[in-house]
Amino acid sequence: MRTPRMTIETTLSAGATRAGDILDVLESEAIHIIREVVAEFERPVLLFSGGKDSVVVLHLAAKAFWPGRVPFPVLHVDTGHNFPEVLAFRDATVEKLGVRLTVARVQDYLDDGRLEERTDGTRNPLQTLPLLDAIAAGRHDAVFGGARRDEDKARAKERIISLRDGFGQWDPRNQRPELWNLYNGRHRPGEHVRAFPISNWTELDVWRYIEREGIELPPLYYAHERDVFRRDGMWRAVGPVSEPRPDEQVQRVQVRYRTVGDMSCTGAVESDALTVADVVREVAASTITERGATRADDRISEAAMEDRKREGYF
Incomplete structure (x- = not known):
């Protein structure tokens, strides 16, 4: 008889409350999600900015497929307002792991008139169009992200495997059930999914994991x-x-x-x-x-x- 995979709920109900036990379960769940997506989808990609959450997801992917290489590329939408230290870390990390990096630049869209600068000076909301264009250009059907439910109430509404329509848009009222940790990746041509392996992690979980694994940031x-x-x-x-x-x-x-x-x-x-x-x-x-x-x-x-x-x- 096949042994059921341990879940966060079963582990906690069994009394495993130590930080190390919880980190083991979170890691196991995240690696399971990453492997499932790679097995089910044809052209996954990881959104990688060099920030702590995307660094942790890339670290998990490296563990999931060790001793082989990470079997998908990484993508960064560069707004032109990024911290130079983070960009340098991004480049050093992908070079060390031998991962292919694609960079979509907001500045290119400003230069040719596809986007205009905002009056408030921030470019963060301007990332959407370059992101969707890069997904379409790479024909990516699954996009890994480092979002967590504890960050924001909108992100708390996300499923671990979250469908985006042919326009790249998300409908929070059209979310699929994920009973017993079964993930539904069905999608029509032109659609894609966003996959969030550390969705159930908290900020504290992330930092405890960084400490345990000795992850550079x-x-x-x-x-x-x-x-x-x-x-x-x-x-x-x-x-x-x-x-x-x-x-x-x-x-x-x-x-x-x-x-x-x-x-x-x-x-x-x-x-x-x-x-x-x-x-x-x-x-x-x-x-x-x-x-x-x-x-x-x-x-x-x-x-x-x-x-x-x-x-x-x-």
């Missing part, structure tokens, strides 16, 4: 001194695409980033966390998610994330 995730200014309750980095207004005072502050989106919309938090262990303790004490605390693009409206996801955003 961009240095922005750890405390460092930086010139910043205060805007909308967040410390914003001083840079070419993030300049203070006349009434905003530049200060030298020790900060770190909980998420590394664009410089033009991502805030830092004051922190003394110099090591992974320090970050684990800090996150364990936090009562605000990383996006809620540091992402200005999610504050555009009450449903900002859901509106972008409906249009095809990841």
